[in-house]
Amino acid sequence: MLCCIGTNMSSEGAEPIRVVVTGAAGQIAYSLLYQIASGAVFGPNQPVYLHLLDIAPMMGVLEGVVMELADCALPLLAGVLPTAKPEEAFKDVVAAFLVGAMPRKEGMERKDLLAANVRIFKEQGQALDKVARKDVKVLVVGNPANTNALICSKYAPSIPKENFTAMTRLDQNRAQSQLAAKIGVPVQNVKNVIIWGNHSSTQFPDASNAVVTVGGAQKPVPAAINDDAYLKSTFVTTVQKRGAAVIAARKMSSALSAAKAASDHMRDWFLGSGDRWVSMGVVSDGSYGTPRDVVFSFPVTTANGKWKIVQGLTINDFARQMLDATGKELAEEKQEAMDVCKD
Template identity: 50%
Template sequence: MLGPNQPVILHLLDIEPAKDALMGVQMELMDAALPLLQGVHTFTSVEQASVGVDVAIMVGGVPRKPGEERKDVMAKNSAVVLGALEIIMCTIIPTFGVSQSNRVLLAAANTNAWVLKENSPGIPAENITCLTRLDHNRAIAQVGERAGVHSTAVKNVIIWGNHSSTQFPDVSHGSVAGQPIKARLQGDSWLEEGFISTVQQRGAAILKARGLSSALSAASSVCDHVRDWMLGTPKGSWVSMGVVSDGSYGITPGLVFSYPVRCCGGKWSIVQGLQLDEPSLNRLRTTEQELLEEREMALASAGVR
């Protein structure tokens, strides 16, 4: 996640009923004898787990069930995020307020990251992001399969908006094996009729197939997200990240919205100047509206300010 030469110490946190399972994970990690793994510590206390962390990855929450959308569990997950805030404010924030190398990633819906941002004034807003890299990777994989190339030949797709079924997977500025995606797949109606809906509904399809939400692919995407954030995106490339909107592309400032970003020196910046046609802009407005509605739902939840 942090490169081939960076040793790591893992702080694994879970709820008390999962304590034994967490210890089992610790044992397996130790048994793998991973060369960069310098230590594994398990906790059921947020306060203890948070001390000294450089990268905090929050993956907890109430999972959605088959047939549910993200917004169906929004209120519950907002409460989960808020439930840890008091302790986080006392432990993580003093570190984050001093060092710009510290980061928080929520592997969860955009609005949960917004809740954390709004209620954690000690954490710089740019240090809080959410995971849309999973959707980005799904889009890359779909294009690669359709074009008959490995996914590594696909670059600069974009996930706009929410990590939900309203997201807009956009290939207008992407390339495959050095050729524009739309030119490579010219005349293929799949780009409009199948690609977008497949990426939008991929999580639901996996949930239906295995009875559980994405696991391995989500974890891999977390690693990709943090690595590019901390070590930088490859030259000439961008990735998709849920970041705090500054108003770019007409999106309401303050929302946590997925944009194309470039990363350098541990900082991200939104790619500017991309031309979007009216259908694309309409899709951005649709996913923005959902995020505005989710924000109102979060505001209506007890304790969300």
């Protein structure tokens, strides 16, 4: 089913790029699609052609989403393709937001969740391998995001491993917001807070290298807060458990903030992070004593469409314990997922 919303080429004559969003009828995509189509991700002069993938029973809902996109009258939206077929959805895409995943249900063991998602991300990896551009940038949002990204990469061997990433930007945004509120400054005045490891409750939100602008001068966040106990306890647990807190309050998972984080992640990957560090789940090369070949969140800088892990940071004893714990969980998840792959 093809729906063309119009081919507006007035944005300096730029060719539209093809971008896929999976789980396109869902809550996160509902906020994300507008951000992509409005120019917030790929820039104000880059037209986009959206490929929207969801399962067959959601096609009716997706039809409504396509109607709404048309009704937004967005100048940068060159067209929309709603589909339930992965090979249609991933054809010639330069960016992939893999939002759709099997959610964890009550009483479901982690292994059950991994097994369900291995099947989804195996199929999507194979489709990417077959029909996507070889320079496609893939962001996995659907949880367990780190291990889903690893599986997707495994089944797309012709696409470089570094082109598969998992989203920890939501955790970084949460951490940045908490620190700004604690210090009493605008959120943009805080930078270089890091999320290490897994997008799970073992992640390590780390403010030890963060800086803040206060009264026109930059200073280290730990000095500005001057409360080591807070930074090792309340700050860490608040960020780790923020998703659960949102669910408890809203009775639904984080959708608006997750969509914003996905936009931030892909924008910085495509357009560059400047002088800021950003947190991305990437395939580990063993930096900072982390397990190799798992998708681990590191501080990175991005330029010219490439990411690079920030090196040379001091890891104190507390940080070492935290990195080891989240690394252990990722290694276990990888093993469980690989066992499922053999079945």
